[in-house]
Amino acid sequence: MLGQLTLEAFQKGLIEMGAQIGLVVGGLVVVGLLFYFKKWKWLWKTWITSLDPKKIGIMYLILAAFMLLRGLADVLMMRAQQAMSSGDATGILSSDHFQQVFSAHGTIMIFFVAMGVIFALFNLIVPSQIGARDVAFPFMNSVSFWLFFVGVALINLPLIVGEFSAAGWLAYPPLSGLEYSPGVGVDYWIWALQIAGIGSLLSGINFLVTIFKMRAPGMRMMKMPIFVWSVLGSVSLIIFAFPILTATLGMLSLDRLIGTHFFTSDFGGNPMMYVNLIWAWGHPEVYILILPAFGIFSEIVATFSGKRLFGYKSMVAAILAITFLSFTVWLHHFFTMGAGANVNAFFGIMTAVIAVPTGVKVFNWLFTMYRGRVRLTTPMLWFLGFVVTFTLGGVAGVLMSVPAIDFQVHNTLFLVAHFHTMIIGGVLFGFFAGLTYWFPKFAGFRLNERLGRYAFWCWLIGFLTAFVPLYALGLMGAVRRMDHYSSELGWQQLFIVAGVGVAIICLGVFFQLLQLVVSIIQRKKNMVGADPWDGRTLEWAMSTPPKEYNFAVLPTVTERDAFWEMKQKKQLPSRNYEDVHVPKNSGIGVMVGMSALAAGFGIIWHIWWLALIGFIAVLVLLIVRLTSDDTERVIPRAEVERLENMKAGAA
Amino acid sequence: MKVKFKILVSVLLAIAVIAAFWILIRNNSFDVLQPAGTIGDQQRDLIIFASALSAIIVIPVFAMTFWIVWKYRVGHKKPGAYRPEWSKSRLAETIWWGIPIILIGILGVIIWTSSHTLDPYRKLDSEETPLRVQVIALEWKWLFIYPEQNVASVNFLQIPVGRPINFEITSDAPMNSFWIPKLGGQVYAMNGMTTKLHLQAHTPGDYTGKTANISGEGYSGMTFTTRAGSEADFSSWVKGAQQNGQELTMTGYNKLAEPSKNVAPILYSSRPESLYDTVVMKYMMPGHETTHEHAKDAAEGDHHE
Numbered sequence: 001m002l003g004q005l006t007l008e009a010f011q012k013g014l015i016e017m018g019a020q021i022g023l024v025v026g027g028l029v030v031v032g033l034l035f036y037f038k039k040w041k042w043l044w045k046t047w048i049t050s051l052d053p054k055k056i057g058i059m060y061l062i063l064a065a066f067m068l069l070r071g072l073a074d075v076l077m078m079r080a081q082q083a084m085s086s087g088d089a090t091g092i093l094s095s096d097h098f099q100q101v102f103s104a105h106g107t108i109m110i111f112f113v114a115m116g117v118i119f120a121l122f123n124l125i126v127p128s129q130i131g132a133r134d135v136a137f138p139f140m141n142s143v144s145f146w147l148f149f150v151g152v153a154l155i156n157l158p159l160i161v162g163e164f165s166a167a168g169w170l171a172y173p174p175l176s177g178l179e180y181s182p183g184v185g186v187d188y189w190i191w192a193l194q195i196a197g198i199g200s201l202l203s204g205i206n207f208l209v210t211i212f213k214m215r216a217p218g219m220r221m222m223k224m225p226i227f228v229w230s231v232l233g234s235v236s237l238i239i240f241a242f243p244i245l246t247a248t249l250g251m252l253s254l255d256r257l258i259g260t261h262f263f264t265s266d267f268g269g270n271p272m273m274y275v276n277l278i279w280a281w282g283h284p285e286v287y288i289l290i291l292p293a294f295g296i297f298s299e300i301v302a303t304f305s306g307k308r309l310f311g312y313k314s315m316v317a318a319i320l321a322i323t324f325l326s327f328t329v330w331l332h333h334f335f336t337m338g339a340g341a342n343v344n345a346f347f348g349i350m351t352a353v354i355a356v357p358t359g360v361k362v363f364n365w366l367f368t369m370y371r372g373r374v375r376l377t378t379p380m381l382w383f384l385g386f387v388v389t390f391t392l393g394g395v396a397g398v399l400m401s402v403p404a405i406d407f408q409v410h411n412t413l414f415l416v417a418h419f420h421t422m423i424i425g426g427v428l429f430g431f432f433a434g435l436t437y438w439f440p441k442f443a444g445f446r447l448n449e450r451l452g453r454y455a456f457w458c459w460l461i462g463f464l465t466a467f468v469p470l471y472a473l474g475l476m477g478a479v480r481r482m483d484h485y486s487s488e489l490g491w492q493q494l495f496i497v498a499g500v501g502v503a504i505i506c507l508g509v510f511f512q513l514l515q516l517v518v519s520i521i522q523r524k525k526n527m528v529g530a531d532p533w534d535g536r537t538l539e540w541a542m543s544t545p546p547k548e549y550n551f552a553v554l555p556t557v558t559e560r561d562a563f564w565e566m567k568q569k570k571q572l573p574s575r576n577y578e579d580v581h582v583p584k585n586s587g588i589g590v591m592v593g594m595s596a597l598a599a600g601f602g603i604i605w606h607i608w609w610l611a612l613i614g615f616i617a618v619l620v621l622l623i624v625r626l627t628s629d630d631t632e633r634v635i636p637r638a639e640v641e642r643l644e645n646m647k648a649g650a651a
Numbered sequence: 652m653k654v655k656f657k658i659l660v661s662v663l664l665a666i667a668v669i670a671a672f673w674i675l676i677r678n679n680s681f682d683v684l685q686p687a688g689t690i691g692d693q694q695r696d697l698i699i700f701a702s703a704l705s706a707i708i709v710i711p712v713f714a715m716t717f718w719i720v721w722k723y724r725v726g727h728k729k730p731g732a733y734r735p736e737w738s739k740s741r742l743a744e745t746i747w748w749g750i751p752i753i754l755i756g757i758l759g760v761i762i763w764t765s766s767h768t769l770d771p772y773r774k775l776d777s778e779e780t781p782l783r784v785q786v787i788a789l790e791w792k793w794l795f796i797y798p799e800q801n802v803a804s805v806n807f808l809q810i811p812v813g814r815p816i817n818f819e820i821t822s823d824a825p826m827n828s829f830w831i832p833k834l835g836g837q838v839y840a841m842n843g844m845t846t847k848l849h850l851q852a853h854t855p856g857d858y859t860g861k862t863a864n865i866s867g868e869g870y871s872g873m874t875f876t877t878r879a880g881s882e883a884d885f886s887s888w889v890k891g892a893q894q895n896g897q898e899l900t901m902t903g904y905n906k907l908a909e910p911s912k913n914v915a916p917i918l919y920s921s922r923p924e925s926l927y928d929t930v931v932m933k934y935m936m937p938g939h940e941t942t943h944e945h946a947k948d949a950a951e952g953d954h955h956e
Binding site: 099174265307310311312314334336338341344348349359363364367369371372374375387391392394395399402404406407408410411412469475477479480481483485486489494497 | 682708
């Protein structure tokens with residue numbers, strides 16, 4: 001009846017028991033509070049069933065923030081383990097538990113923090129930057145979000161029941177095959193990614209169509225804000241790369257469930273095929289994350305320099321070049337597999353070539369500041385921190401693009417330090433810059449600048465303290481994922497320094513949380529209008545906080561930096577109001593999500609009836625929704641006029 | 652004045668931190684940068700060259716970033732000209748598309764040539780006869796077979812200085828990566844197939860070898876000592892193994908292949924004829940029986956000791 005699920009699956013070691021009890025109690029407290037304050041209806045109507053991309057974006061952000069804390073908790077355990085386990089000392093974690101922790105850390109940070117934040121920003125910013133009221137497919141957007149939610153749920157369930165994968169964040173077979181990983185850990189990993197991945201693919205399609213079809217009148221492609229271009233690159237990559245992930249995970253799952261031999265070592269299976277396929281998705285994934293960060297920096301640098309973005313056409317060309325090239329380099333993740341010299345050389349050269357468009361972008365940003373008036377606000381600090389870290393990380397990347405060098409640093413802490421430099425210094429700093437920049441648009445008040453600066457300096461210094469020792473350790477020959485090492489090597493002090501770095505980063509996160517709380521408390525003092533930074537693009541033309549329909553009258557675009565032009569020409573928004581159509585709320589998105597959760601859980605634990613019911617429920621729900629015509633709601637002209645004439649802030 | 656003071660303090664602080672870091676690491680062995688093998692030497696030279704090439708771009712970028720932000724910031728007493736509409740310059744853009752293209756062009760040539768000269772599969776140019784060593788990654792130890800000497804060892808590799816070593820590498824376990832950082836780059840060890848690696852030590856000494864690819868619970872303890880000595884050292888080690896080593900039978904091998912962690916070195920005076928080939932080929936055979944009974948045991952629980 002319950003497949004492999006037994007009571008024993010709930011039994012945990014001491015450390016995991018803390019997380020288990022914490023999650024269960026925390027969940028019960030939240031549910032209890034919602035009952036106590038009678039907020040269920042509010043939650044359901046305003047958030048859960050909302051098809052407003054701004055609401056969905058904020059929900060993505062909240063989940064991603066929680067996952068960042070979870071990922072950080074994993075980091076603390078790893079750093080503690082490696083700082084302690086020199087020589088005879090075994091540290092705090094068993095080998096198996098340590099391996100689960102680093103597998104969870106990588107998976108969570110990429111799929112549920114970084115991907116969560118990019119989808120949040122796509123939802124919050126893309127429609128308004130192109131002067132649209134909504135995304136192309138509002139209901140599909142809700143389904144995407146709830147599938148993402150299912151991924152988050154499945155990746156955290158192992159803390160309560162069962163175990164997580166110990167095969168690393170990309171779960172190479174044969175280690176991730178049934179022979180070496182017989183438990184449910186790898187299945188949790190597969191189905192969390194599989195279900196969230198389908199949501200990502202749907203989002204990719206949604207935003208591609210939104211960008212192609214929903215731009216304001218007059219906004220030709222070459223007049224789009226550069227952030228929108230970067231999103232276009234990113235979603236194109238999602239559309240081409242995520243099906244590869246889906247197929248690869250599908251095959252791995254078939255190997256584990258019904259005994260096929262796609263990736264096993266025997267019966268003609270080939271693990272090397274898996275490694276190729278997973279990186280054919282995995283490398284574009286890196287650019288799916290970094291391109292939007294480039295877009296954010298482009299907007300921020302132009303705004304805070306009070307100047308047009310330098311070399312717009314170059315920037316567009318660079319984005320397109322990176323988008324294309326990112327599909328031609330996947331093999332550099334495994335030069336050490338023994339492909340021939342010609343193959344390695346080809347992929348090495350293609351990898352080095354990506355440095356060209358990336359470098360061009362840096363120069364364009366510098367020349368955007370040149371002859372501008374640079375305001376050193378927190379978003380600009382994140383940008384400058386990014387230039388420093390990203391350039392250094394880029395040098396490490398160029399080194400590793402040479403296959404003969406890669407043989408000596410592959411799978412070492414040098415590599416670990418490199419990709420953390422790119423993802424923390426590039427992606428994460430970009431997100432923090434963007435979130436600080438766009439926060440007042442949606443909240444109506446600014447984030448506290450002083451605490452923002454403290455957070456930035458903690459992150460930057462903490463980052464360097466945590467990762468410079470890792471670069472050094474890598475060159476000393478320290479491989480990644482070690483749970484203990486010989487005391488004669490003299491590595492312990494460096495691991496301790498790295499641990500101190502992580503503590504400083506945690507302080508940075510603390511300041512960010514404090515910044516949010518303090519800013520909310522002092523919101524009256526920091527109240528801002530619709531255009532707090534002297535912005536250039538259309539999202540700043542919306543009221544603050546934005547109305548459900550973004551723009552009462554869709555703007556007409558004549559130039560790049562459309563809002564800047566309007567301000568220069570002192571154009572006021574048109575007042576020819578009309579009826580506005582907005583999507584009705586729908587509870588089907590969340591129901592699809594819950595059914596998918598049941599199906600995923602059923603497959604993981606081999607509870608086949610549950611999996612079947614969940615799967616059928618998803619299909620039925622989708623058919624119900626797709627056959628319904630009653631999906632829109634009209635806000636009449638008079639109501640639009642009333643809303644628009646209200647004083648800002650009174651809403 | 653206040654800003655300048657802050658900058659001065661920051662610079663001094665940074666220098667102090669760098670000095671402290673240097674004191675911390677000055678006694679450490681940077682295996683990759685201080686190699687004891689000919690391949691490792693060439694790889695280190697490449698690291699230095701590629702870093703220098705990158706510095707041509709990186710240093711100006713840092714200098715420009717600092718100068719531009721300083722000069723054009725709001726609050727500078729005499730900031731540079733303000734041209735809010737100035738957003739293109741064909742000359743400037745040609746320069747910063749052009750210079751990286753030239754540098755990457757140079758790097759491309761280096762990548763192409765070094766990928767061939769340092770291809771792990773390429774036999775080393777040498778007057779000396781190469782020594783053949785077959786490597787099998789097991790759960791979680793390394794088995795080394797010396798087919799010409801008919802001896803074998805676990806987690807200990809004796810090699811003669813100055814002679815090329817031709818490694819043939821496979822795995823009878825999850826994928827591993829065979830790496831002796833002091834001698835040169837790594838190559839994956841995968842079951843059902845052979846990868847090759849050619850290395851040569853130029854300085855005698857004991858060098859740690861390891862796996863660089865996660866292969867299960869005992870991964871961290873899967874290290875071994877590589878002892879690079881003279882030809883005489885090598886002969887006497889072989890003789891010692893022949894006289895004092897255990898006999899490795901097929902049953903013995905199957906026992907050895909069972910999972911075990913942090914395994915101390917073992918010497919073998921013989922090995923089953925063509926053991927290496929048998930291990931490689933067994934994954935191709937239809938109906939090969941998995942030797943991993945432990946997989947089923949593990950499924951019963953025992954995951955969180």
